[in-house]
Amino acid sequence: xxxxxDVRVEDRPEPTIVEPTDAVIRLAATxxxxxDLWPYRGVVPxxxxxxxxxxxxxxxxxxxxxxxxxxxxxxxxxxxLSDNTCEICASGFQARCAHPQxxxxxxxxxxxxxxxxxxxxxxxxxxxxxxxxVPALLAASDVLGTGWFAAVAAQAGPGxxxxxxxxxxxxxxxxxxxxxxxxxxxxAMSRHPERQALARHYGATDVVEERGDAGVARVxxxxxxxxxxxxxxxxxxxxxxxxxxxxxxxxGHLGYVGVAHExxxxxxxxxxxxxxxxxxxxxxxxxxxxxIRLIWDRKIDPGKVxxxxxxxxxxxxGYRAMHERRATKVLLTV
Amino acid sequence: xxxxxDVRVEDRPEPTIVEPTDAVIRLAATxxxxxDLWPYRGVVPxxxxxxxxxxxxxxxxxxxxxxxxxxxxxxxxxxxLSDNTCEICASGFQARCAHPQxxxxxxxxxxxxxxxxxxxxxxxxxxxxxxxxVPALLAASDVLGTGWFAAVAAQAGPGxxxxxxxxxxxxxxxxxxxxxxxxxxxxAMSRHPERQALARHYGATDVVEERGDAGVARVxxxxxxxxxxxxxxxxxxxxxxxxxxxxxxxxGHLGYVGVAHExxxxxxxxxxxxxxxxxxxxxxxxxxxxxIRLIWDRKIDPGKVxxxxxxxxxxxxGYRAMHERRATKVLLTV
Numbered sequence: 001x002x003x004x005x006d007v008r009v010e011d012r013p014e015p016t017i018v019e020p021t022d023a024v025i026r027l028a029a030t031x032x033x034x035x036d037l038w039p040y041r042g043v044v045p046x047x048x049x050x051x052x053x054x055x056x057x058x059x060x061x062x063x064x065x066x067x068x069x070x071x072x073x074x075x076x077x078x079x080x081l082s083d084n085t086c087e088i089c090a091s092g093f094q095a096r097c098a099h100p101q102x103x104x105x106x107x108x109x110x111x112x113x114x115x116x117x118x119x120x121x122x123x124x125x126x127x128x129x130x131x132x133x134v135p136a137l138l139a140a141s142d143v144l145g146t147g148w149f150a151a152v153a154a155q156a157g158p159g160x161x162x163x164x165x166x167x168x169x170x171x172x173x174x175x176x177x178x179x180x181x182x183x184x185x186x187x188a189m190s191r192h193p194e195r196q197a198l199a200r201h202y203g204a205t206d207v208v209e210e211r212g213d214a215g216v217a218r219v220x221x222x223x224x225x226x227x228x229x230x231x232x233x234x235x236x237x238x239x240x241x242x243x244x245x246x247x248x249x250x251x252g253h254l255g256y257v258g259v260a261h262e263x264x265x266x267x268x269x270x271x272x273x274x275x276x277x278x279x280x281x282x283x284x285x286x287x288x289x290x291x292i293r294l295i296w297d298r299k300i301d302p303g304k305v306x307x308x309x310x311x312x313x314x315x316x317x318g319y320r321a322m323h324e325r326r327a328t329k330v331l332l333t334v
Numbered sequence: 335x336x337x338x339x340d341v342r343v344e345d346r347p348e349p350t351i352v353e354p355t356d357a358v359i360r361l362a363a364t365x366x367x368x369x370d371l372w373p374y375r376g377v378v379p380x381x382x383x384x385x386x387x388x389x390x391x392x393x394x395x396x397x398x399x400x401x402x403x404x405x406x407x408x409x410x411x412x413x414x415l416s417d418n419t420c421e422i423c424a425s426g427f428q429a430r431c432a433h434p435q436x437x438x439x440x441x442x443x444x445x446x447x448x449x450x451x452x453x454x455x456x457x458x459x460x461x462x463x464x465x466x467x468v469p470a471l472l473a474a475s476d477v478l479g480t481g482w483f484a485a486v487a488a489q490a491g492p493g494x495x496x497x498x499x500x501x502x503x504x505x506x507x508x509x510x511x512x513x514x515x516x517x518x519x520x521x522a523m524s525r526h527p528e529r530q531a532l533a534r535h536y537g538a539t540d541v542v543e544e545r546g547d548a549g550v551a552r553v554x555x556x557x558x559x560x561x562x563x564x565x566x567x568x569x570x571x572x573x574x575x576x577x578x579x580x581x582x583x584x585x586g587h588l589g590y591v592g593v594a595h596e597x598x599x600x601x602x603x604x605x606x607x608x609x610x611x612x613x614x615x616x617x618x619x620x621x622x623x624x625x626i627r628l629i630w631d632r633k634i635d636p637g638k639v640x641x642x643x644x645x646x647x648x649x650x651x652g653y654r655a656m657h658e659r660r661a662t663k664v665l666l667t668v
Contacts, residue, residue, distance in 0.1 A: 087560060088584050096584030096608050098560060226421060226432060241601060250422050250430030250614075256605070263601025267575060267594025274430050274614030280584075280605045 001049050004042035007316040012050065015114035020065035023118035025057040025075060027334040029138045030109050032318050034168050035259050040319055043261055052109030053079035054141040056134060066118050073124040076292060077115055078284035079142045081105055084120030094285040109315055111334050123288040126296055133295060135303030135331055140291040143329065144302040145284030146257050147173025148291065153255025153278040154230030156181040163187040163219050165244045166234030167195040169305040169329040170257055172202055174232040176300060179203025187222060189215055198304060212239055216246035227252060236260045248275045255279055306331040335385050338376035341650040346384065349448035354399035357452035359391040359409060361668040363472045364443050366652050368502050369593050374653055377595055386443030387413035388475040390468060400452050407458040410626060411449055412618035413476045415439055418454030428619035443649055445668050457622040460630055467629060469637030469665055474625040477663065478636040479618030480591050481507025482625065487589025487612040488564030490515040497521040497553050499578045500568030501529040503639040503663040504591055506536055508566040510634060513537025521556060523549055532638060546573055550580035561586060570594045582609045589613055640665040
């Protein structure tokens, strides 16, 4: 991305092993993230950046210290690099790994890529996947892992009512996750007929079209005036964040995964809400082994969030389609 | 309090039983809360308000539906009314009880008072307390219960490092609570020699005088660069809140109980902090039975937070002493 709105597919230097903990992978598929629209729309600055942080592919080369992966393995990786051994990783927060090389990965909208901290970032599938599983495995790399984290942070589980703010790919994946985690009732906030249908497919029991204070009022109506036990915020705007706070019952749990660039939370509102909150970049690596197993066993089908598939060369068209909301999420074939 | 800075002790109508769930108590002691200084300093408006929400006393009268209390019982009450039976109370969040009569109590800087929802708000002690236990029991009504809630929200426990922002009465009580809950290391943020000494008495293992970014840096130095497992925010200012966020390690727990009137939390900062948060008005009722037992058995001595005792008639002097930071917390004898 050379500038806001300016996406080009160009030749770049071939990736190589730099550190002994690196791997080089050949991408099988990649995709465009809702968060890629922040720079595309000029909300965050961009000055010539290799885009992409969601990826599945085949290991082509490993550094001397890589122990859990072999050349030829099909792997799914987290969008955040982690050693998966430090104290923070051990506590389940791999997206904030304390290793000096940790941080966000980039440049995955590509044919090949270097993955630092390969053992702690990548997880191999049980074997080469059936081609129809590739989109689902790709979803695990971020959008499913992020939706899952949000649902876990919202403490979705048996007997719980979970409400999801945001009908984008992450919101839809939170609906799926809440269902898998056993939530009794799942309220999807959406006014988009196709996304409503997909939300219901993934397990939503109720759809609420109202937003803001009206959305809060409607969710309270549906929950004996108390609010939902758990709420997922998967948008990242001021209105969505305050709505999510308002929809959470006292003592309930809010999981927020929308990148909150523009949000300012009034402390006194949070104080009186008296809710548990947890969010941020998802520690996808924590969930990857389980998510891969669920996909492999065909228990979940997150691949349906991709509603447009384009070859990598047409990435610019993919960005445009998501920006104009003609597509929820674009898969790029490599 | 007639206006900011204008506290007067006046005759008011005698309290009576209004609802069958009420009790009328004769106060044994009451006190002035740090939060009473918000209106005193003009930060929140006040137009003639009966002050006080911390209280211990003897039941003088009970309504027809009161079941757990009898005339003559010595009771400690929460500063928030609760039925202790609704779904929110059952989940441990009595400060946000869903009962229509629930909410904050007031007018406890008095000789006698009506307590609605008596069964769900008051807890009787095992018998008449020794006089030297009265300050400790009074502390349980808010300042100890609030500090305890903050330490629980910060998940103080064995093997954990807990840092406490705020050396007022609530902060000191959080230090006590963190120690009782088994925290391995307790860092008190204070530059006030007497409060530092009291923090050490209550269990602080380290005292940090730096504030703001320097305070964050110092706590990180003390915690292998990671930040504390748990942090208590017991001030309620912007600087203190952001400092508390910065001191919490990724995946750690922040318990905030400072009334955050003036705080605005940048969403993106919270997003990247990736911490658990819980706070608000403490559900003191949840903790009262345990706290009374610990006090009764002389296992904890929270009464030391009162460093000035005045008769109720001199309440205005007490407010002035706390406002000018000549006293941490003022006990008013009745």
